[in-house]
Amino acid sequence: MARAWHLMNRPTGIPTNDDAVLKDIALAPLDDGMVHVRNRWLSVDPYMRSRMNDVKSYVPSFQIGEPMTGGAVGEVVESRDPSLQPGDMVLHMAGWRDEVVEPAGHFNKLPPIPGVEPQAFLANLGLTGGTAYFGLLDVAAAKAGDIVFVSAAAGAVGSAVVQIAKAKGMTVIGSAGGADKCEFVRSLGADEVIDYKAGPVVKSLMAAATKGIDVYFDNVGGDHLDAALAAARQNARFAMCGMIEGYNTGEPTTLRYIMRVVAMRIRMQGFIYTDYMGRLGEFYQDMGAMIAGGQVKERETVMDGLDSALDAFRGLFTGANTGKMLVRL
């Protein structure tokens, strides 16, 4: 019997065992044009938290009592469509479950990129790496010589930002929580690393960025955003990506340095990976080369089994992951 995680309540804060529950599901009949896929890798991502709320956002809300969805890589086990054959690996959005039968058009056959593992399409060649790539290079228009500050630099998106920035000739200051994660960020090539648990971020950043910053890649909002405002040089560009801090708390953000937006002509620009779907070709080529060349490495935190998916998701908000959090089935 196939199983899927269902949303049972709209959580406040981090979802509890009552808010999301694993239940049996019936698969759709394998009619003409349908494909049966067994999932191998599930992605859990911070944006899914906002889908658990009943608010208008850039992705529709999950419905109460219904299975949740999300990025997944699976293997075709049966196909009644000529475009896919058993054994083919596919990228699709029917995550949070172990098996799925859907029309062939819902599955994307993985493009052949030598030396790249299939789960990379959920990470450095998927939403997380693509968010890092387009956010840094397009939204923030970062270029060689820029001083780049990245929050949550040990996270999935952040660690990709650090490596892409170094590969493109930038100076990188990363922020992470605790000695182990800071050491990891340094190992990715960051020039300076801030431990945000060791003191006020604004103080640490001012000490690390004596010349200020040209680019801020925001994954968390809050104190980090305020510190970046304080350290910004003229014409600094902020790629506004995550703001993970605000997802669960509902707390307002207090900014002491927002006035510097005017004086320093700072540009803050929000963006979503899916806006760049039309440019995936260029991304696969450039990012694929950086992965193949060893300039961008994948660090994964893997949890095993569909039963662990909720814990894996919750771990995103408690700092349990270094790099991309994945569930292996």
Add this chain to the structure above:
Amino acid sequence: MARAWHLMNRPTGIPTNDDAVLKDIALAPLDDGMVHVRNRWLSVDPYMRSRMNDVKSYVPSFQIGEPMTGGAVGEVVESRDPSLQPGDMVLHMAGWRDEVVEPAGHFNKLPPIPGVEPQAFLANLGLTGGTAYFGLLDVAAAKAGDIVFVSAAAGAVGSAVVQIAKAKGMTVIGSAGGADKCEFVRSLGADEVIDYKAGPVVKSLMAAATKGIDVYFDNVGGDHLDAALAAARQNARFAMCGMIEGYNTGEPTTLRYIMRVVAMRIRMQGFIYTDYMGRLGEFYQDMGAMIAGGQVKERETVMDGLDSALDAFRGLFTGANTGKMLVRL
């Protein structure tokens, strides 16, 4: 004897009578190349408040014990440079005083624009109008059909924004404090007017902007900025100009809706009028035509005499002005 306002202390909050004092000054000798100008109009502007602080900003700080400066229009009374003749009207930066002798290169002869009063070069054809013009049309890239929200819409910059936006075919929602100012903003052509003293800005804006907003022209920061974040439609652009609220209080800004920057792909961009000095020709032509055509009207609050300059300046922060605050000598 010539006189000038001197900064005596770095004020906290609104400057007191002890912080700035009117004192006699000696004029420079009228050597070759020098020009003697009698000021006719002085500009007082919110940005001057930050020049009274000892912090790095986009304009240098005023020095303790020294005369302050600012935009002024004056009449040449004596000239030892062939470029200027007695009777010429000039725009220059030696404000906060009644007379000045400086090199001819410090004075800009007013370009001939028919039907425009000389003090317009301190207002709709100067810093305030230019800030409105480039902020709305360039920074926020506002275009016909956009829904534009303007804070401090009864102020100098705000009232120009309202009129330019209407002249260019936009829908305008203005915010102002109190019934009189709201009525004034309506008389400028605004489609909807919010009285920010009558209730929470976010509530009023959500009611006035049922379809949301495409553009926010920010003159105040704080609650207005937060309301604009709450009402922003996808790809909204914010021109970040003033943040007058923060100038005196030193209070941090609390934002409940900053997360919407990501979901709505909002672009916030700070800017300074002086960045656009290279495009004054285009501005004089387009804005001059709107003034001559009666689409952009000047509303002035005028105080008389050099002695009133500090009161005029303080009035900017207490809501004493409608439109451009000027001192007439």
